[in-house]
Amino acid sequence: MKSVVVTKPKEYKIIESEIPELNSDYEVLIKMKAAGVCGSDYHIYHGTNPNSTYPLIPGHENVGVVEKVGSKVTMVKEGDHVAIDLIITCGECYQCKIGRENICENVLVRGSGTDGGFREYLTAPEDDVYIIPKNIPFKDAALIEPYAIGAHTTTRGRVVSDDIVFILGAGTIGTIIMQTCKAKGATVISCDINQESLERAKGYGADYIINSQNENIIEKVQEITKGKGVTIAFDAACFQGSLTSLFEKGLIRNAGRIVSLGFCTEPEAISQAMIDVRELDLIGSRMSAYQFEPVIKDFEEKKYNLDGIVTDFIKFSQIDKVFYNIDHPNPKVKKMVILFD
Template sequence: MRSVVVQQPGHLEIAERPLPQPAPGEVRIRVKHAGICGSDVHIFHGHNPFAKYPRVIGHEFFGHIDAVGEGVDPARVGERVAGDPVVSCGHCYPCQIGRPNVCTELQVVGVHRDGGFSEAVVIPAGNAHRVPETIPDDRATMIEPFTIAANICSQLQPGPLDVALVYGAGPMGLTTIQALRGVYGVKTVIVADRIDERLEMARVNGADHTINNGRENLADWLTQHGVRPTLIVDAACHPSILPEAISLASPAGRIGIMGFSADPCTISQQGITSKELTIISSRLNSNRFPMVIDWMARGLIQPEKLITHSYPAEQVLEAMETFEKDQKQCCKVLLNF
């Protein structure tokens, strides 16, 4: 089978590999589409500290089950499924309280173990989620990206009284905007980004107001419009954002952090406590696949608005370059196997 393998940082190739066989409790998925994420690019460049090489990358994938291991119902063969990349132990403290995404023995498909940029991938049977026929194949590939938004929203608990500020109109920000507007019905969604074309994408995906905070002072804009955000999502992941968010947030506001920046930032404890702010972080997803599949089936989100490019798997390098460098026109890129 063909697999996209990062042999070592900076060295990617399409290799012929043996077809994997599912172990007990596992299924094999014949991949039809896989989505490119920033973390795939980071592994390619050697910037992901969790990745081991060589590695078949890819954690956003859709296909059908074509083989099952011992203990798995053979009737599952043929199911259309999206794969949850979070593989957890099931017995540590985070797993016991429903947070397998931070399992003490966490493995992420495409990072710690071989992923979905391949003609076939093997995952635990419980990680393969059936997709209704009403959801087209390409949109089904977007289930995993929307689980990232589902995870942070489930923690922030948005509602109709909220005025939301989202930093960043990349894929994470855009999926969050759609969830805030289409699922949770927040009153107002404001988006800040430094690329005008990204801000246009934000408007297409449901933003009420957009601000280029590379040209315009965000605090001044909010003051002029009499706005105090009650809910702030950092989907841009720059160390300057959290201190600013603490300053801008309404009393009793909530701030959600989606990024993995290792750069330090300085925050004021007084700024947090004086307004009794809630600050939460979010990694991957904690069993959010059924939730997002339901959203899609009910038409609450429109994943097709985020898919801007599609390439044959053989053109993976071109596809990754487009994803990484064309921030004005590109949002989500799919590989076709």
């Protein structure tokens, strides 16, 4: 089998090896079918992901077919289509016990802290795989993980139908959060500097769009919300100052929630007063917990319009194209998915 290994920042190679053996009776062998390429894979390749180790096989948005099962496996069988969870947890710590396994104190992430799915076969414990109905094509199933993020972050933010939501960033994750908020019945304002991304967000259901390149965010939000401000804001842009901008007077109303989703390490300029005067909630959000199964059900019910969310499907045999696109950012390449034979 072939694997793609990032040996160190900005260097990768394709290695040949034997198909892995099962490490325990509870494991399954999976033949990869599709793997999404995420912003964090860009950071891994560029050496700017604080959580990645090298050498590393990237890829955390993985789906495939079960090819072999260990003798004690009971929940999946050969031939099942599965999505593979990215999170490996201890099951013992405080966070695991209170249902926050995504932030387990011993968490290991497939595709960043340990090897991921940019390879033809991998093994995983049966507990880490979720069966996908066969009518969901693999090319769509690769999006289960990013939609699990949408489900998680909107759960963290407690989004309900009464909410009027502001989403900074209309890239793939911003769009997925927007669709998830819409599915929960909320009203959504998408904001970005790229008009094409905004038009796209509108096509996927955004109620309002703001181009912050040529429109004043606060004025527009005030106009849309009739002077009240939004009830919740998501930072899906994650650049220095993006989080601070959500605290600007007029954007969010008293008792609002602000959800942050990035790993930007630059300091922000948020004072206690900015939080306390309006009694805002600042909520952190990372990956997802217990969202794969509900999202698989949503996909089965065709709850989300997935058409065009992936802009580039690339064959595993043409993996060089993936790294070329990572090195040559093109606004038209919004989301890549690697397809295996």
